[in-house]
Amino acid sequence: MTYLVxxxxxxxxxxxxxxxxxxxxxxxxxxxxxxxxxSQEYVKQxxxxxxxxxxxxxxxxxxxxxxxxxxxxxxxxxxMIGATKRGKEVAPRxxxxxxxxxxxxxxSVDLGEDGKIIVERLTYGGSxxxxxxxxxxTTVITVPSRSFEKxxxxxxxxxxxxxxxxxxKPRVKVLKRREKPRSSVDLESAPVIISAGRxxxxxxxxxxxxxxxxxxxxxxxCTRPISADLGWMDQWVGxxxxxxxxxxxxxxxISGTIQHVAGIRDSQIIVSINNDESAGIHGLSDxxxxxxxxxxxxxxxxxxxxxx
Amino acid sequence: xxxxxxxxxxxxxxxxxxxxxxxAPIVEGVKRRISEVDKRxxxxxxxxxxxxxxxxxxxxxxxxxxxxALLEAxxxxxxxxxxxxxxxxxxxxxxxxxxxxEAALKQIGEYDLVLTGEMTLDSLSSQxxxxxxxxxxxxxxxxxxxxxxxxxxxxxxxxxxxxxxVVEAPLPVVVSVVREINExxxxxxxxxxxxxxxxxxxxxxxxxxxxxxxxxAQSYVKITNLAAPKVERKQIKIEADSIEEAAKKLAEAIVxxxxx
Ligand SMILES: Cc1cc2nc3c(=O)[nH]c(=O)nc-3n(C[C@H](O)[C@H](O)[C@H](O)COP(=O)(O)OP(=O)(O)OC[C@H]3O[C@@H](n4cnc5c(N)ncnc54)[C@H](O)[C@@H]3O)c2cc1C
Ligand SMILES: Nc1ncnc2c1ncn2[C@@H]1O[C@H](COP(=O)(O)O)[C@@H](O)[C@H]1O
Numbered sequence: 001m002t003y004l005v006x007x008x009x010x011x012x013x014x015x016x017x018x019x020x021x022x023x024x025x026x027x028x029x030x031x032x033x034x035x036x037x038x039s040q041e042y043v044k045q046x047x048x049x050x051x052x053x054x055x056x057x058x059x060x061x062x063x064x065x066x067x068x069x070x071x072x073x074x075x076x077x078x079x080m081i082g083a084t085k086r087g088k089e090v091a092p093r094x095x096x097x098x099x100x101x102x103x104x105x106x107x108s109v110d111l112g113e114d115g116k117i118i119v120e121r122l123t124y125g126g127s128x129x130x131x132x133x134x135x136x137x138t139t140v141i142t143v144p145s146r147s148f149e150k151x152x153x154x155x156x157x158x159x160x161x162x163x164x165x166x167x168x169k170p171r172v173k174v175l176k177r178r179e180k181p182r183s184s185v186d187l188e189s190a191p192v193i194i195s196a197g198r199x200x201x202x203x204x205x206x207x208x209x210x211x212x213x214x215x216x217x218x219x220x221x222c223t224r225p226i227s228a229d230l231g232w233m234d235q236w237v238g239x240x241x242x243x244x245x246x247x248x249x250x251x252x253x254i255s256g257t258i259q260h261v262a263g264i265r266d267s268q269i270i271v272s273i274n275n276d277e278s279a280g281i282h283g284l285s286d287x288x289x290x291x292x293x294x295x296x297x298x299x300x301x302x303x304x305x306x307x308x
Numbered sequence: 309x310x311x312x313x314x315x316x317x318x319x320x321x322x323x324x325x326x327x328x329x330x331x332a333p334i335v336e337g338v339k340r341r342i343s344e345v346d347k348r349x350x351x352x353x354x355x356x357x358x359x360x361x362x363x364x365x366x367x368x369x370x371x372x373x374x375x376x377a378l379l380e381a382x383x384x385x386x387x388x389x390x391x392x393x394x395x396x397x398x399x400x401x402x403x404x405x406x407x408x409x410e411a412a413l414k415q416i417g418e419y420d421l422v423l424t425g426e427m428t429l430d431s432l433s434s435q436x437x438x439x440x441x442x443x444x445x446x447x448x449x450x451x452x453x454x455x456x457x458x459x460x461x462x463x464x465x466x467x468x469x470x471x472x473x474v475v476e477a478p479l480p481v482v483v484s485v486v487r488e489i490n491e492x493x494x495x496x497x498x499x500x501x502x503x504x505x506x507x508x509x510x511x512x513x514x515x516x517x518x519x520x521x522x523x524x525a526q527s528y529v530k531i532t533n534l535a536a537p538k539v540e541r542k543q544i545k546i547e548a549d550s551i552e553e554a555a556k557k558l559a560e561a562i563v564x565x566x567x568x
Contacts (some may be wrong), residue, residue, distance in 0.1 A: 060438075060448065061447070064442075084469060085450070085451055085468050085469055086468065088434055088450075089438050089448065089450040089451075090438075091435075091438075092402070092434070092435035092436075092437075092438040092439045092442075093438040093439070093441065093442045093448070095403065095435070095439065096403070096406060096438065096439035096440075096441075096442035096443055097442050099403065099526065100403065100528065101401060101402075101403055101528030101529040102402060102403070102433075102435055102529070103529055104432070104433055104434055104435060105432065105434075118532070121432070122432055123430065123431055123432055123534070124321060124324060124333050124430055124536075125321040125429045125430065125432070126432070127321065127324070127333065127536050128332075128333050128534055128535065128536045129534075129535060129536070129537055130531050130533070130534050131531065131532045131533040131534075132529055132530065132531050132532065133529070133530055133532055134528045134529045134530070135528045135530070136403075136528035139528070139529075170447075171446075171447040171477060171478065171481075172447045172448075172449055172475050172476070172477040172481075173475060173476045173477065174473055174474070174475050175463075175474045175475060175476055176473070176474040177471045177472075177473050177474075178471060178472040178473075178474070179470065179471055180469075180470055180471060180472065182470060192567065216562075216567075216568070224487070228467070228486070228487070228488045229488055239432065240427075247565075247567050248562065248565070248567045258321055258322075259429070265537065265539055268565075269562075269565050269567065270541060271558065271562070282543070282545065283541075283543060284539075284541060285541055285542075285543065286541050286542040286543070286544060287542065287544050287546055287558055287561050287562075288543075288544070288545055288546065289545075289546050289554050289555075289558060290545065291551060291554065292551075295551045296551055296554070296555060299551050299552050299554075299555035300555040300558055300559060302552075302555070303552070303555040303556045303558070303559035304559045304562065304563075304568070306556075306559070307556075307559040307560060307562075307563050307568075308563060308568045
């Protein structure tokens with residue numbers, strides 16, 4: 001039983017290595033990883049074999065070839081791939097090439113009594129946790145960032161092996177890459193989050209959150225339409241965005257669809273402000289105010305200042 | 309240009325109730341509709357057809373109810389639908405399903421563009437596009453939020469975490485779209501009525517030349533348990549005569565939770 005790890009995001013690859021090492025040690029198996037950047041660090045982070053490949057700029061067909069070559073070399077029972085968008089497009093492609101099972105966005109990974117891998121992942125829009133297992137000899141899984149901790153790096157013995165594979169000429173040509181503005185906000189570890197939904201009419205209006213964010217020491221986030229449709233912020237919360245676990249989550253002008261709520265379920269306290277009494281978010285909150293966010297938010301900021 | 313759009317009909321997630329003891333979702337009897345992102349894939353196909361002409365066929369693997377659910381696709385603008393309905397294929401995983409859809413695509417014959425959604429909202433698996441691209445031996449463009457076609461090529465903008473990537477690919481190609489690509493049209497009543505007259509073909513395993521046991525043997529992923537996590541929220545509605553009063557009560561509640 002060998003584990004093969006790959007992510008184009010080194011930090012995420014190390015988190016996967018941490019988990020793979022833990023599982024491998026249980027059964028005395030080994031861990032291989034495809035290297036991005038410097039190799040020795042992969043050994044320090046838990047790999048027995050660091051497979052050095054010349055991957056260049058990420059391209060799904062090239063990475064697929066490299067992974068298939070690594071599979072031939074290491075005969076893994078589990079291939080762990082980081083669930084970034086790039087990882088999520090290469091994982092099923094590899095699974096299809098091998099004709100094997102694939103389980104995506106796994107939040108937990110374990111071994112069953114039969115030694116087969118068992119994962120937990122969300123289904124039904126994010127409302128339900130499914131426990132899944134796979135009976136194929138090799139199984140591909142994808143794991144999102146922050147699901148597991150990386151190990152303390154330490155000096156270990158491991159091989160660094162050159163991975164040679166047939167170069168492919170990508171059929172999809174990249175004409176241009178337009179960098180997106182990236183905020184450095186780390187929503188996953190923010191203790192307090194205020195989140196904006198379509199209840200906000202203009203981007204300018206988001207400013208009314210600043211004062212409240214200051215009193216609460218909060219980071220600001222949003223729903224997918226605010227980010228992906230309107231481009232007012234660069235990251236959102238939910239099933240296809242960040243999964244957060246603050247002690248306080250304040251949902252402002254958010255209706256409470258399953259896809260959004262799946263990302264905030266681990267919040268300790270949820271507060272909602274929505275002017276529609278029938279909005280689903282109220283029933284999913286600890287405290288809610290039915291009211292106009294444009295009035296409630298400044299009033300709440302003021303009241304909090306006085307109360308603290 | 310001949311486009312095949314892959315549509316999955318899924319239960320209305322807002323209507324799903326939970327089993328009292330096991331907290332497993334009860335899906336039977338819940339009305340099914342085409343998955344939201346898939347409708348946007350279809351809308352993208354319709355807009356491409358409006359620009360460059362051609363034909364749109366919809367393909368779905370489902371059951372007896374799928375035919376009704378797919379009338380919406382015909383009303384929106386698909387020219388024909390193909391449905392795989394094989395009772396033996398009820399609980400296939402994505403690997404096995406992709407083999408069935410591959411066979412169906414081969415039966416459909418010529419295609420320039422295969423369109424899918426980024427993921428289905430029920431299974432959240434987001435595998436089918438890349439899997440089919442691999443099986444068909446053609447390239448894939450995932451996370452597409454804009455697409456145009458001309459001179460036997462497509463140009464698309466992909467929405468990735470850190471960049472928008474503008475790409476170009478020769479046909480045929482598999483494209484999976486994100487929700488932001490468009491707003492799907494709502495068909496007029498006339499079109500809904502005319503939809504029933506458009507061709508609908510239903511295939512079982514035999515019609516696709518598939519061996520039922522062989523396909524079932526390639527279904528590897530099994531669900532061993534399904535349960536909605538229990539979340540107990542206080543659900544306290546703060547009521548007061550004025551906004552200021554309500555805000556004050558909420559502030560006190562937040563402070564008393566020990567958060568400040
Ligand atoms: C594949 C897929 C993945 C998705 N993933 C995500 C995800 O990860 N995260 C996510 O958030 N969404 C996701 N979505 C989108 C999701 O389905 C909803 O469209 C979205 O969550 C709705 O966002 P919203 O609550 O901001 O907007 P709406 O649903 O439009 O709600 C706006 C709310 O604001 C209230 N309101 C309006 N004016 C005011 C006012 N003045 N004061 C107070 N309240 C007001 C309204 O009553 C309403 O309830 C996904 C969708 C798909 C198809
Ligand atoms: N049974 C099916 N029939 C037709 N299309 C499907 C089916 N399952 C998945 N798809 C397509 O593949 C996309 C991704 O699905 P999934 O991999 O299940 O998340 C969907 O948005 C559909 O376009």
